[in-house]
Amino acid sequence: MRTQMGIIGAGPAGLLLSRLLALQGIDSVVLENRSREYVEARIRAGILEQNTVDVLTGAGMGDRLHREGLEHRGVYLQYPGVRHQLDFPALCGRRVWVYGQTEVVKDLVAAQLAGGPPLLFDVSDVAVEDVDTDSPRVRFTDADGAARVLECDVVAGTDGFHGPSRAVVAEGTGQQLWERTYPYAWLGILADAAPATDELIYAWHPDGFALHSMRSPSVSRLYLQVDPSERIEDWSDDRIWEGLATRFALDGWELSTGTVTEKSILPMRSFVSAPMRRGRLFLAGDAAHIVPPTGAKGLNLAVADVVLLSRAVVRLLQDKETDLADAYSDTALRRVWRATHFSWWMTSMLHTTGDPFDAQLQLSQLRRVCSSEAAARELAENYTGLPL
Known part of the structure; x- marks a missing residue:
């Protein structure tokens, strides 16, 4: 040939x-x-x-x-008691899909x-x-x-x-x-559940990071931070939903649940x-x-x-x-x-290590991004993609 x-x-x-x-x-x-x-x-x-x-x-x-x-105009950053939206078009004029x-x-x-x-x-x-x-x-x-x-x-x-x-x-x-091998992994699921959010949620929680994403108006993609040594067999659907509900907990908001159609653990x-x-x-x-x-x-x-x-x-x-x-x-x-x-x-900002000092540094960084337009713009510019 x-x-x-x-x-x-x-x-x-x-x-x-x-x-x-x-x-x-x-x-x-x-x-x-x-x-x-x-x-x-x-x-x-x-x-x-x-x-x-x-x-x-x-x-x-x-x-x-x-x-x-x-099409998405931003993401939410969350830590206990706070969920803050970053508006990408307002910050950098770009979006993601x-x-x-x-x-x-x-x-x-x-x-x-x-x-x-x-x-x-x-x-x-x-x-x-x-x-x-x-x-x-x-x-x-x-x-x-x-x-x-x-x-x-x-x-x-x-x-x-x-x-x-x-x-x-x-x-x-x-x-x-x-x-660099990170000391944590993601347990990811696909679920036949309508997304409970209009934008992705990146959540810091003392139990570990969680991410709420989606694939369609009827399918959600969700992740939990777990130890890399965890076995998927040890995570029942009920245990996964309970962990997600805990990490995304916010007054006045409720996580949508449904049938889990795929789950796996991803090292990082x-x-x-x-x-x-x-x-x-x-x-x-x-x-x-x-x-x-x-x-x-x-x-x-x-x-x-x-x-x-x-x-x-x-x-x-x-x-x-x-x-x-x-x-x-x-x-x-x-x-x-x-x-x-x-x-x-x-x-590094979103995944917990179990060290109280690290936790305070992470919360300080999250507060900075949520309160400073300059810090939020830096995240938005990188997340939506720098010019080719």
Whole structure:
């Protein structure tokens, strides 16, 4: 097989990259080691920055997003006895949308299979070769068990932390790694319950953090801070609802409950690797960085990566200029570290440690954000997405 851009991984980063390149006349082939059903069912992030919505809309992926997505003007910050609304348009002129990553992927897959560039599911034994030359290749076994070779001009590794691409970059560049594992996790549920709030609620409570989000007018997405050692089997639905009700408690307000349709425990960590490039192999999304979900940055960072990368690839292959490709890693990492800091800051402000001193510092920070326009604007600017 021959293509201009080989893309490993059919998550939102790889699929959107293929779409953006196709709109600029660049051919690609997307390889995915999972089935279509698995890819479209993965429950992930649900908050889209203004920039992400604009990029998806510009790529022709905005119809269902604007029809079914929930536009949000802010969030609530809560601590015992206080629930304060941050008005994002008033603070920074931007908004966010609630539209699950699962839905973004479904839209991108449907567009790809409806006459878009080739998208191959259920591949295995993926190996990237000759990335230090102008003719890299990707070897793989297709869904029928046949050995295949994909000859490329450029390769994108959008295959996540455990994919083969990151290891290839690390082998040839002396890649640096920065990582932090947080001493808490999120127990997340999907529930057939109408959201009890018009905006997301980020709640600090002595028992631990809680987040009230939503996926639709009839489906809520809720999270509880738990210890990473907890087992999901030990959390009955009643125990989960009781914990949520306690942490969201506020006079005059009541939590909506319903049937829990999905629950899982998500460990939390930060991870950044540099550089995000080796020769003609470029990393994007979780292959290069992971952030805790508190700041809603993971999917949005992946979109920012592929916007930069698509511009660099078009300039490299059509204009034969290397400037954007050479600058890609440094440019992307500046945004990655900003988002990593914001995610760390939100996480540190809202998750309890059991230390009374930490608790007072967190409450002081929350009061500051809720009472200072400057502090609130800083949160709003970062949450809704800095300019690409």
